[in-house]
Amino acid sequence: xxxKIHTLFQYLLDTTEAEPEAFIGFSLSEPPRLGEFLDALDPxxxxxWNQKSFRGLPRLRERVLENTDLADACQPDDVLITAGTAxxxxxxxxxxxxxxxxxxxxxxxxxxxxxxxxAVGAKLKVINRDEALGWSLPLDAVxxxxxxxxxxxxxxxxxNPTGKLMPRDELERLVKIAERVGAWLLVDEVYAGLExxxxxxxxxxxxxxxxxxTGSVSKALGMQGLRTGxxxxxDPDLIWDAIVLRENSSEIMNIxxxxxxxxxxxxxxxxxxxxxxxxxxxxTLNHLDQFVAHQPQLNWVKPEAGLIGLARLTGIDGDTFxxxxxxxxxxxxxxxxxxYEMPNHIRLGVGGGTATNLDKGLDRMxxxxxxxx
Numbered sequence: 187x188x189x190k191i192h193t194l195f196q197y198l199l200d201t202t203e204a205e206p207e208a209f210i211g212f213s214l215s216e217p218p219r220l221g222e223f224l225d226a227l228d229p230x231x232x233x234x235w236n237q238k239s240f241r242g243l244p245r246l247r248e249r250v251l252e253n254t255d256l257a258d259a260c261q262p263d264d265v266l267i268t269a270g271t272a273x274x275x276x277x278x279x280x281x282x283x284x285x286x287x288x289x290x291x292x293x294x295x296x297x298x299x300x301x302x303x304x305a306v307g308a309k310l311k312v313i314n315r316d317e318a319l320g321w322s323l324p325l326d327a328v329x330x331x332x333x334x335x336x337x338x339x340x341x342x343x344x345x346n347p348t349g350k351l352m353p354r355d356e357l358e359r360l361v362k363i364a365e366r367v368g369a370w371l372l373v374d375e376v377y378a379g380l381e382x383x384x385x386x387x388x389x390x391x392x393x394x395x396x397x398x399x400t401g402s403v404s405k406a407l408g409m410q411g412l413r414t415g416x417x418x419x420x421d422p423d424l425i426w427d428a429i430v431l432r433e434n435s436s437e438i439m440n441i442x443x444x445x446x447x448x449x450x451x452x453x454x455x456x457x458x459x460x461x462x463x464x465x466x467x468x469x470t471l472n473h474l475d476q477f478v479a480h481q482p483q484l485n486w487v488k489p490e491a492g493l494i495g496l497a498r499l500t501g502i503d504g505d506t507f508x509x510x511x512x513x514x515x516x517x518x519x520x521x522x523x524x525x526y527e528m529p530n531h532i533r534l535g536v537g538g539g540t541a542t543n544l545d546k547g548l549d550r551m552x553x554x555x556x557x558x559x
Contacts, residue, residue, distance in 0.1 A: 189305045192297040194525035197508075204512050206519040208547030209538060213494050215380075215408035215463040216539030218450075226449045235438040240429055242267025242416070243444040249451035250416050254375070254399060259392035259420075266417045266425050267444060269436045270410075271376045272298060274400035274417035277428040279338065282370055283308050287337035292323055294347055294496060294526035296374055299340040308337070317498070320487050321348040325356060329363045336367055342374040343387055347526055347533055348496050349489020351381060354388055361394045372398040376415075377492035379406040379460055380467055384490065391418040398424070403447050405493065407459055408537070414443040467493055470536035470544065477548050478534070483555050486534065494535035496523055502558055504532050511554055518547040 191199075236243045247265040251257040268274040275298050283289060285307035291299040293312045303310040311331045315321045323341070332339070339360065343352045352360075357373075364371040373390040378401060390397035402415030419425060432438075449455060471489065478484050478497055486497035499507060504522035511518045523531025536544070 187305050192301045206517050208518040208543035210520040210547040211533045211535035212538030212542045214405045214537045217408040223446050223449050246444050246448040254389045256392045264420050267439045268415045269413045270415040271400045271402040274415050277431050278398050281427040283337050288335045289338045290331050291340045294528050296342050296346045321350040336369045338370045340372050344377045344491035347494045349492040351490040370396045375401040376405050381491040412443040414447040493537040496531045497534050498531050504529050516550040518550045
């Protein structure tokens with residue numbers, strides 16, 4: 187079947203020419219500049235593929251395992267470098283899930299699972315996260331949804347877009363649920379590293395033979411333009427199948443993306459960048475939390491991790507609000523909750539740094555809320 191566009195991407199396409207003056211809900215850390223990496227780049231670097239491995243630059247794959255704390259559980263050949271987390275998810279899903287299979291996923295969550303399930307003719311079973319309980323995932327409901335026909339459980343941790351963090355004990359239970367029927371367990375970790383409450387959760391690839399960890403340098407490091415991510419799984423057949431599928435799509439990774447990502451993940455650079463991103467994110471998140479607390483028509487569960495969260499609107503449709511805010515005289519961009527099948531919500535976020543003009547956007551948002559009250 188034809189792959190259809192999901193609402194989130196459609197909204198982004200529809201608003202790219204609006205030229206907003208402020209952004210509320212920017213989803214990645216402030217991007218670094220190329221000049222920060224020039225001291226470590228070899229000017230004689232051939233602009234071909236890495237000429238070493240179709241799995242990705244070997245040193246980069248080692249850095250990925252170090253970054254995800256999987257160096258003891260996984261080998262470099264368990265890592266495949268991809269064009270971002272989205273491609274890693276795509277490669278795993280399309281090589282594992284077939285027509286008639288069942289896929290269990292979450293709402294709200296990254297909408298890619300629904301798009302791909304429709305494309306292959308799989309049955310999607312959606313488990314609603316509980317907003318009243320801080321957007322927790324009801325594991326009893328997950329267990330009830332999993333059957334012998336379940337091929338994959340597709341989740342995000344930290345949750346995208348609520349920032350809810352699943353700790354080790356919940357992941358261990360998910361492993362038991364998946365193991366009971368031999369299902370694959372894919373956990374998208376694109377926001378890992380930006381935890382505000384508690385520690386970074388363990389990566390599922392180290393906990394389960396059919397666990398698939400995906401991630402990238404896009405969000406926490408603000409390097410979305412590199413299109414450099416990864417899939418980690420201890421099943422060699424899956425990694426090989428993903429290589430085969432990628433050979434017929436993006437083929438091989440770009441050498442600049444691989445090289446700069448490897449530099450960014452070097453311990454001394456990564457530590458400095460993640461500390462800076464965490465400091466900026468935490469300060470701005472507290473500021474945003476105070477803003478929400480003073481808006482009678484807004485309430486939210488403050489994110490435990492990541493740079494975005496969902497806020498509930500009282501008496502206002504999320505799509506209507508987002509479109510009004512984008513138009514004159516407000517010219518401020520945010521994503522409506524319908525992008526995640528949550529029409530009574532809007533997405534708020536703290537990424538992007540000063541270029542987002544967040545305070546200007548919040549001031550305009552406050553005025554629109556008063557106008558609509």
